[in-house]
Amino acid sequence: MNEKKVSEKLINDFLMEVESLLPSWLKIQDKELNEILDELKEHIEDKVQAFSEEGMSYIDAVRQSISEMGNPTEIADEYKRRGTPKYYITEELWNLYLKSLKLILFMIIPIMSIFIVIDIIKTIFTMGNWIESLISGAGNIFFVSMCILIGTTILFVYLSKEGYTPQDLKKIFENRAKTKIEKKRSRRFHKNFNKPTNYSDKNIDHNKMMVPKGFEKPFNNILGGSFFIVFGIIAIWQPITFLNVSLVSLFLNIVFGIGIFLIIGGIIKILHGIISIWSFKAYKYLLPIRSVFAILSIPLIILLILNPQIFPLFYWSDTTGFVIFYMPLELYWFYQTLFVFIAIFIGTKSIMNIIKSARLKKSDFYL
Amino acid sequence: MIKRVKEFSPTTLIAQERSFLEKFESEILRGISTLVIMSIINDSGDDGIYGYKILKELEDKTNSILVIEDGTLYPILKKLNIDGIVIAEKKISGGRKRTYYKLTLKGLKIFHHIQGFFSKLIESIGPLLDIDVNLKHEKFIYCPNCANKIDINDDAVKYCEACGLNIEDLKRRLKNE
Numbered sequence: 001m002n003e004k005k006v007s008e009k010l011i012n013d014f015l016m017e018v019e020s021l022l023p024s025w026l027k028i029q030d031k032e033l034n035e036i037l038d039e040l041k042e043h044i045e046d047k048v049q050a051f052s053e054e055g056m057s058y059i060d061a062v063r064q065s066i067s068e069m070g071n072p073t074e075i076a077d078e079y080k081r082r083g084t085p086k087y088y089i090t091e092e093l094w095n096l097y098l099k100s101l102k103l104i105l106f107m108i109i110p111i112m113s114i115f116i117v118i119d120i121i122k123t124i125f126t127m128g129n130w131i132e133s134l135i136s137g138a139g140n141i142f143f144v145s146m147c148i149l150i151g152t153t154i155l156f157v158y159l160s161k162e163g164y165t166p167q168d169l170k171k172i173f174e175n176r177a178k179t180k181i182e183k184k185r186s187r188r189f190h191k192n193f194n195k196p197t198n199y200s201d202k203n204i205d206h207n208k209m210m211v212p213k214g215f216e217k218p219f220n221n222i223l224g225g226s227f228f229i230v231f232g233i234i235a236i237w238q239p240i241t242f243l244n245v246s247l248v249s250l251f252l253n254i255v256f257g258i259g260i261f262l263i264i265g266g267i268i269k270i271l272h273g274i275i276s277i278w279s280f281k282a283y284k285y286l287l288p289i290r291s292v293f294a295i296l297s298i299p300l301i302i303l304l305i306l307n308p309q310i311f312p313l314f315y316w317s318d319t320t321g322f323v324i325f326y327m328p329l330e331l332y333w334f335y336q337t338l339f340v341f342i343a344i345f346i347g348t349k350s351i352m353n354i355i356k357s358a359r360l361k362k363s364d365f366y367l
Numbered sequence: 368m369i370k371r372v373k374e375f376s377p378t379t380l381i382a383q384e385r386s387f388l389e390k391f392e393s394e395i396l397r398g399i400s401t402l403v404i405m406s407i408i409n410d411s412g413d414d415g416i417y418g419y420k421i422l423k424e425l426e427d428k429t430n431s432i433l434v435i436e437d438g439t440l441y442p443i444l445k446k447l448n449i450d451g452i453v454i455a456e457k458k459i460s461g462g463r464k465r466t467y468y469k470l471t472l473k474g475l476k477i478f479h480h481i482q483g484f485f486s487k488l489i490e491s492i493g494p495l496l497d498i499d500v501n502l503k504h505e506k507f508i509y510c511p512n513c514a515n516k517i518d519i520n521d522d523a524v525k526y527c528e529a530c531g532l533n534i535e536d537l538k539r540r541l542k543n544e
Contacts, residue, residue, distance in 0.1 A: 035455075037445075039418060039441050039466050046463075047437070070438035078442030324526035 007062040011044055014066050019338040025168030028175045034077070044069065066148035082163035089153075090160040096169070097156040111297050112141050115336055118306065140333035215356070217285075221273030228266030235259025246324045254300055262298040266292065287357040291350035301343045308332045384479045400435050401443055402453060402485055405478045408453060408468050415456060415467035418444065444468060452477055483509045483516030508541055 015037050019027070025035055044065045051061035089097055116137030123130045144321070159169075216224075236259035238244050244252060267314075268290050276283035304311065311327045338354055370443040404426040405426045410414055416424070418440055425433060435443075446452045452474035456467045470478060486502055487509050502509070508519050519542065525535050 035466075036441065036445065038464075040438065042463065042465055043437060043441070050419075068437050070436035072438070074436070075438035078439050079445065081442070082446075157523065313392050326482075 007048075010062055010066060013042060014044075014069065016074040018075050021072055023076070023162045025162070025172065026079060028172055040069065040075075051163050054132050057289050080161070081090070089156045089159065090165075092165045093156055093160055096166045097152065100156075101149065101152050104152065105145060107140060108144060108148065108316055111340065112137070112144060112337075115184045115340070116141070116306070119332075122306070136329075136333065139366035140337075142314065143333070146339070149196050167196060187270055195356065213361070215287075216272075218273040219274050221269050221276070223273075225266040225271075225273060226268030228262045228269060232259045232262030232266055235262060243322070243324070246323050247312055250303075250307060251259075251310040251312065254303055258297065261293070265290065265293055265297075282359050287360075288354045291353040291357075294324070294346050294350045298343050298347060301346070305336050305343070309334060338341045399485075400439075401447070402481055403429075403436070404440070405441055405452070405470065405474070406482070407468050409475065409478055411469070413469070415458075415469035417460070417467050418464040421468075446475070450457060456493070476528050479516045480513065481512040484508075486516065487514040489504075504541070508534065508537060511537065523526070 018040065019033070019037060022033070022036070026036070047065035048058070048061045048069065051064055052058060056064065086094055105144065116134070118139070119135045119137060120127075120130045123133045235255050238255065239250060268286060272286040274288060275286070308327045311325050313327060315323050315325075317323050387529055388457055403425060404421060407421050407428075410424075411420075420520055422435060422437060422440060423501065425435060436460040444453065444455070446484075448455050448468075451471055453468045454471055456469070458467050460467075486500075488503055506519060508517050509515070510517060510527040510530060510532055512532040513527065513530040515527050517534060517538075519538060524538075526532065
């Protein structure tokens with residue numbers, strides 16, 4: 001490598017290091033970013049020229065200039081120094097921080113309250129101590145609220161330290177949306193460019209099929225479906241008989257139900273994977289069917305949420321082998337929160353899939 | 368050039384107080400750096416001045432005592448640009464494209480105010496630090512209300528640009544003295 005190339009590499013490496021350390025709110029603004037890097041480059045070039053005029057060799061002048069520029073981390077940190085400090089979170093982000101906290105808490109607390117009320121009603125019907133349920137529920141709300149408060153605060157302290165403003169966050173979201181639209185547009189342009197005059201299934205080159213981003217690929221569906229069927233068979237068969245006698249029958253029935261859902265869901269998933277290799281329509285219509293089926297399984301999860309006492313846990317003992325015990329009362333909140341999230345996840349993902357499949361066009365599918 | 372604590376060898380005596388001193392030095396230098404950069408840009412006039420030249424001027428005018436690290440100059444200029452204190456213009460000079468900086472009208476007002484505030488501050492703490500500070504009272508007046516620096520010979524100026532105080536009487540009195 002000659003001297004010129006080595007020098008260029010040294011300068012580029014330095015600029016790339018600065019770029020990598022710059023805050024992302026600055027990096028998304030291409031013009032700003034280029035201006036910053038260009039200016040640093042111009043400065044290095046001015047220094048190199050000055051050192052060369054003093055008699056220094058070109059490569060040494062480059063090395064000296066770069067070393068005098070300072071530490072890339074410190075340079076990047078200077079760009080992050082933005083906003084008016086206010087309790088570790090900048091004044092600019094303070095209102096957004098409070099709004100986010102309110103929004104998250106207003107979403108979580110009512111959901112948790114519903115479960116506490118259900119728990120209290122259940123306790124009253126089973127002649128249990130409802131005050132204990134109320135106190136434990138209030139404790140859970142307090143704990144979750146504290147976690148949200150700490151998590152949100154850590155996030156906003158980080159954003160303040162990086163020099164973000166609400167406008168930057170808005171820009172980042174807008175930029176993401178714009179990138180998505182541009183990608184879609186460019187894909188369409190690409191497709192239209194290659195599209196035969198009489199566009200029909202016969203004209204599509206299936207070797208160029210491209211599953212759009214966010215949609216499952218056929219192979220993943222086939223593999224996933226196979227796993228579903230294996231787990232479903234185990235759930236229905238319930239082969240470990242010595243365990244079955246120790247478990248509550250309601251739990252075994254729920255597992256059986258889940259097994260049925262897994263097997264049927266698995267079969268549809270495999271079909272979805274195989275047929276979609278040659279049929280766009282199959283891909284489009286099997287997705288919502290699968291999603292509706294997934295939503296139908298949510299009542300089984302709700303049944304598990306409402307009956308934490310039937311959920312078994314195991315540990316291994318050298319003397320007695322497998323020991324089964326049931327969910328302790330203190331962990332009910334964790335168990336219920338976990339399953340609520342699972343149910344919300346399945347529900348949201350299914351609804352999203354239905355919407356996605358409704359919007360899916362043939363032109364999105366083939367290159 | 369005054370060596371900053373962060374450049375000291377770890378074996379120096381004062382290095383034990385390194386973290387306190389580093390923070391203290393950078394706090395003092397942060398504001399001063401912005402002020403001197405604005406001052407150099409102001410001196411450059413209508414043509415403006417580019418980054419490398421700013422540092423060269425700084426080196427010459429302060430006998431290399433106040434040194435701003437090359438890389439940290441540009442974030443300061445960027446911030447001044449975003450705040451509307453300076454404008455940046457791309458120009459070809461010496462066969463190379465360079466970014467020239469000029470003070471805006473708003474920037475000039477801000478500069479006069481900060482300059483006056485800083486000058487009066489240094490003058491007032493002079494006795495505490497055993498230093499003599501002689502402000503050029505024959506050329507400038509400092510607004511008694513907000514310390515804004517005003518050219519005594521500019522007859523058009525009747526009110527302080529920063530706080531709006533009527534300074535006509537004060538100017539007349541000082542001129543007569």
